[in-house]
Amino acid sequence: MALTTTLPGPTTAQALEAILTGAETAAPIWAETTAEERASALHHVADRLDDAAERLIEVAHEETHLTGARLQGELKRTTFQLRLFAEMVAEGSHTDARIDYADPDWGMGPRPDIRRRLEPMGPVLVFAGSNFPFAFSVAGGDTSSALAAGCPVILKAHSGHPRLSAMTAAIVSGALEEAGAPAGVFSIIFGTESGRVALMDERVKASSFTGSIPGGRALLDIANARPEPIPFYGELGSVNPTFVTRKAAKARGEQIAHEFVDSYTLGAGQFCTKPGILLVPAASGMVESLADIQHPAPATLLNDRIQSGYVDALERLAQHPDVTPLVTASGAYDAPPAPTLMHTTAASVLADPQALIAECFGPAALVVSYYNESELLDVARVIDGQLTATIHGEEDDEIAPELIRLLSRKAGRLLWNQWPTGVSVTYAQHHGGPYPASTSSSSTSVGTAAIFRFLRPVAYQGMPQHLLPQELQDGNPLEISRRVNGVQQL
Numbered sequence: 366m367a368l369t370t371t372l373p374g375p376t377t378a379q380a381l382e383a384i385l386t387g388a389e390t391a392a393p394i395w396a397e398t399t400a401e402e403r404a405s406a407l408h409h410v411a412d413r414l415d416d417a418a419e420r421l422i423e424v425a426h427e428e429t430h431l432t433g434a435r436l437q438g439e440l441k442r443t444t445f446q447l448r449l450f451a452e453m454v455a456e457g458s459h460t461d462a463r464i465d466y467a468d469p470d471w472g473m474g475p476r477p478d479i480r481r482r483l484e485p486m487g488p489v490l491v492f493a494g495s496n497f498p499f500a501f502s503v504a505g506g507d508t509s510s511a512l513a514a515g516c517p518v519i520l521k522a523h524s525g526h527p528r529l530s531a532m533t534a535a536i537v538s539g540a541l542e543e544a545g546a547p548a549g550v551f552s553i554i555f556g557t558e559s560g561r562v563a564l565m566d567e568r569v570k571a572s573s574f575t576g577s578i579p580g581g582r583a584l585l586d587i588a589n590a591r592p593e594p595i596p597f598y599g600e601l602g603s604v605n606p607t608f609v610t611r612k613a614a615k616a617r618g619e620q621i622a623h624e625f626v627d628s629y630t631l632g633a634g635q636f637c638t639k640p641g642i643l644l645v646p647a648a649s650g651m652v653e654s655l656a657d658i659q660h661p662a663p664a665t666l667l668n669d670r671i672q673s674g675y676v677d678a679l680e681r682l683a684q685h686p687d688v689t690p691l692v693t694a695s696g697a698y699d700a701p702p703a704p705t706l707m708h709t710t711a712a713s714v715l716a717d718p719q720a721l722i723a724e725c726f727g728p729a730a731l732v733v734s735y736y737n738e739s740e741l742l743d744v745a746r747v748i749d750g751q752l753t754a755t756i757h758g759e760e761d762d763e764i765a766p767e768l769i770r771l772l773s774r775k776a777g778r779l780l781w782n783q784w785p786t787g788v789s790v791t792y793a794q795h796h797g798g799p800y801p802a803s804t805s806s807s808s809t810s811v812g813t814a815a816i817f818r819f820l821r822p823v824a825y826q827g828m829p830q831h832l833l834p835q836e837l838q839d840g841n842p843l844e845i846s847r848r849v850n851g852v853q854q855l
């Protein structure tokens with residue numbers, strides 16, 4: 366297939382109308398494909414992306430400035446993700462089939478025959494992210510989980526990598542067509558306004574988003590204000606606080622300091638899981654260690670909007686009266702920006718949490734000294750919803766159980782003596798969290814559980830066998846795991 370690298374323009378109103386109609390037409394056809402058909406289509410998309418890896422990575426590098434090695438790893442993650450969803454769909458547990466046979470002796474009175482499964486919601490509008498041009502973009506986790514669920518996808522390309530988006534979309538569309546998927550099952554749109562118009566359209570039945578808190582909030586409000594509100598799964602920003610206990614600082618403060626610098630500067634700090642705040646005991650020597658660590662060279666950020674947003678956020682932080690510079694090179698505010706560490710105290714954070722616990726998307730972080738370990742609990746109480754929270758502790762740390770209890774109410778993923786930056790695609794992964802980390806705290810955008818965002822339960826009551834979906838028929842023709850009379854049967 367010839368891969369064009371022409372800069373795409375905004376989608377016209379006429380083209381958008383055709384795309385929305387196409388997605389609506391494809392929805393029932395794609396929903397009724399067998400698990401094997403969908404799995405095979407996802408495998409085919411993954412294979413075609415792998416085939417085009419060299420060219421895709423080249424264009425991704427031109428548009429995002431991310432390194433070839435990083436992009437190679439990310440594309441591998443993306444095709445792995447597509448194949449993992451394919452396996453999951455083929456295995457069938459995503460339908461969460463439940464059968465309650467009629468029971469005249471049921472505790473609350475006789476019960477009818479009720480059978481329930483999860484079904485695709487219909488066309489999904491996916492807003493691609495900027496900082497993972499593969500894994501959270503055109504063929505990323507939202508697209509693969511929605512297609513796996515049986516939903517057509519309308520992909521709103523991120524303005525940060527338009528040529529890569531067009532190329533990836535051509536590969537996805539071509540592969541789906543070759544695999545026999547219906548026309549309209551996948552389309553791409555360009556332009557901020559097209560995204561807004563599509564989100565308001567009644568043919569769109571769910572939406573997902575990866576991006577900033579203001580952007581996600583604006584789109585959530587549009588989704589909720591529609592005559593028919595729809596689920597809007599926004600993955601937004603986070604400061605990912607990291608708590609170092611006294612004992613951990615004493616046992617391995619120097620090592621933690623080095624690992625922290627590696628983690629917060631990874632990818633020039635452009636990870637939603639970057640540890641943006643590090644709480645360390647005062648007089649532990651950790652602040653001094655951090656100040657002495659050699660930081661990586663400046664790296665160009667993803668695009669001009671990220672660069673200017675970063676400089677604004679860093680200036681706001683630096684101008685706070687309780688914040689002092691800890692590691693600042695002369696080029697902290699330049700493009701590309703030199704990594705920067707600021708310093709404050711836990712008392713200051715507690716006095717002004719809104720200003721000091723704020724995401725600074727780029728190579729900067731805030732080191733917070735505490736004098737009394739109980740201040741860790743106080744900070745945990747005031748933080749907003751987070752994607753992750755990390756504890757560096759020792760197993761006999763007395764503060765650990767209470768800290769974990771408090772943080773589990775605030776964050777989607779809790780880490781012990783590890784770093785939050787990497788987000789593995791697995792069955793148990795959770796990437797989300799209470800607002801503003803995400804707009805829907807019960808769902809994840811990474812891992813196989815992401816599929817449940819685009820499925821809707823339907824219960825069939827008293828239905829004749831031949832009119833039931835196969836997942837719910839007697840004899841279990843699809844041989845899937847089901848909950849029968851309350852007991853999971855494998």
Ligand code: NAP
Pocket residue numbers: 492493494495496497501521522523524525556557558560561575576577578579580581583584600601602603636637670671724726752796802810
């Ligand atoms: P962004 O500005 O919010 O853009 C994301 C997408 O939403 C783009 O397609 C953008 O369209 C669209 N958009 C934003 N505001 C809109 C509005 N008011 N109306 C219509 N469309 C709108 O995000 P970004 O600055 O590129 O990304 C950086 C942020 O993403 C950081 O805060 C980072 O933490 C977060 N992030 C979160 C995760 C996660 O999983 N939670 C992962 C990665 C990044 P245009 O491109 O056309 O402007």
